[in-house]
Amino acid sequence: MALESTGDASDRKNLLLLIQLRWIAAIGQLVTIWFVHVELAIALPLIEMLAVIAFLVGLNLVSLLRYRHRERVTNTELFLELLLDVGALTVQLYLSGGALNPFISLFLLQVILGAILLETWSVWTLVAITSACFIGLTAFHRDLPMPHSHLAGFWNLHVQGMFICFALSACLLVAFITRINANLRRRDARLAELRQQSAEEEHVVRMGLLASGAAHELGTPLSTLSVILNDWEKMPALARNSELAQDMTDMQAQLARCKSIVTGILLSSGEARGEGTIRTGVRAFLDEAVADWRSLRAPVAFDYENAFAPDEPVISDLALRQVIVNVLDNALEASPLWVGLVARRQGDTLCVEVSDRGPGFPPEFAAELGKPYRSTKARAGAGLGLFLVVNVLRRLGGAVEAGRRAEGGACVRLTLPLIGLSGGRP
Structure with a gap:
């Protein structure tokens, strides 16, 4: 279409x-x-x-x-x-x-x-x-x-008429064919862009299917581990050992965290049961996502400013939440000592800027932003985080920009139309 x-x-x-x-x-x-x-x-x-x-x-x-x-x-x-x-x-x-x-x-x-x-x-x-x-x-x-049809050469009226027709046709052809070709080039460029988007979305679908399948398969071993830990906690010999008891409590907390992640994957793919649409405000959505990330990652220094006003009702989108977490994780990995996030409203658009004091992005990285497996990190599989970020924002009608800060470090800017966040068509 x-x-x-x-x-x-x-x-x-x-x-x-x-x-x-x-x-x-x-x-x-x-x-x-x-x-x-x-x-x-x-x-x-x-x-x-x-x-x-x-x-x-x-x-x-x-x-x-x-x-x-x-x-x-x-x-x-x-x-x-x-x-x-x-x-x-x-x-x-x-x-x-x-x-x-x-x-x-x-x-x-x-x-x-x-x-x-x-x-x-x-x-x-x-x-x-x-x-x-x-x-x-x-x-x-x-x-x-x-x-004057008897005159020879250019002074013959018929010859003059032929010249005028030639000059007129040549000028019109050059002017209009140039513009028509420009239209065709723009169409071809748009078609190429759509084909690229289609290929990237197909890649995202495959990754989503793999994640959903993995979540299903992880459910059974996680439940088994939870049952075993519950049995261990009831054993008197293990309960008397305070160190083992504390370890089992920590293991239960981590298992609960794993179950929450698996539930989130299934919910975002539409496979969780008994879950309704969760509506919230932009400010509450951002505050909750940042609070969860801060509690899990415990950054050394984190400056957070939620200047989004006036507030706007939106749907709590797990995919968008993961987008913010991915960008924050990348910033923390590049700059372990400081990460900053500023959220503000510009008209009918939500703007989120995540900054760090790391080495920043190389100049050529901007042209490849969001392409799979294109990353400044020298390890296998790197680059999928930003790839998913770009595709999720594209689905919501938003965009991603990456640049260097004047004072050093990188800045990633996310822009999202509020109509896309509220469940409308961007």
């Missing part, structure tokens, strides 16, 4: 280019008719020719309404637009000399535009129609008296 909508956007831009070209054609025809009729004193069927120009103006107004009120533009519609232009040009040529009119080569301009914008069958149909119109104009047309 995303790839299809990208093609539709490109076709809409091309329709707008055709509309602009038609305005130029209408104005050019008015100027040409005035010059030939007034300056060259060549009699023209003004009523009929002005009626054709009025038709082009009306067609453009209809096309503009179509462009503004509908998102999808098909190949057939572009083909019909060009076909109507060919029809208007044919009528104008019929009224002004037929195939002997030097502007007959404007048919080629329509064919070139069709070759760029249309599908193969449409282009060849357009070639056949313009060829038939050319042949028809050799036999059916109104004669146009040409004064």
Whole structure:
């Protein structure tokens, strides 16, 4: 669907280019008719020719309404637009000399535009129609008296008309084909970006399936260990040993922590049972995530500022919570002595900045931010944390930026639209 909508956007831009070209054609025809009729004193069927120009103006107004009120533009519609232009040009040529009119080569301009914008069958149909119109104009047309036709060289009116047609066609082709190609390049770049996103999301899905499977498999051994520890705590010989009793208490706490992690994995993948949607506020969500991280990691120095105001109701998203934890973990690993987090509101966006005093990111890292297994850490599997961060934020309509602090260290900035956090469509 995303790839299809990208093609539709490109076709809409091309329709707008055709509309602009038609305005130029209408104005050019008015100027040409005035010059030939007034300056060259060549009699023209003004009523009929002005009626054709009025038709082009009306067609453009209809096309503009179509462009503004509908998102999808098909190949057939572009083909019909060009076909109507060919029809208007044919009528104008019929009224002004037929195939002997030097502007007959404007048919080629329509064919070139069709070759760029249309599908193969449409282009060849357009070639056949313009060829038939050319042949028809050799036999059916109104004669146009040409004064000074006896002059040779460039002073011959027919030669001058051919030159004007050539210069006009060349300028229009360069201007509009350049813009059409720019539209196509933007479309291709967008398609490449969407394919890359699709590949990354597939990678995330595989990782999610592996995590979910591992969580299922870990449930049984964790439960077994919990039962064994409960039995040990009831054994008198072990209960009298204070050191062993304390160790068993610590082991129970760690088992409870492991069960909580497993439950969180299953809940985030939609497999936990009996759990409803948890709604909270942005401030409470951030405070809770930071408090849990601080209690588990116990950083030496941690500056936390929650300046998000006014508060906003959101859904407690475990994936987003893990995003914040991942960024904090990376900062703590790079800078064990100090980590900072500042959260603030900018309009309808939540901005979270995590800073550290570590070595910072190398300049080339910004271009590879969020790519799997791209990391400054020299160990296997490094880089998956930021990869997951980027993909989770992308799903929520947010973005990640990484840079260096002026006073030294790194700064990772997370931006999230509040509509994505509240369960709406970003």
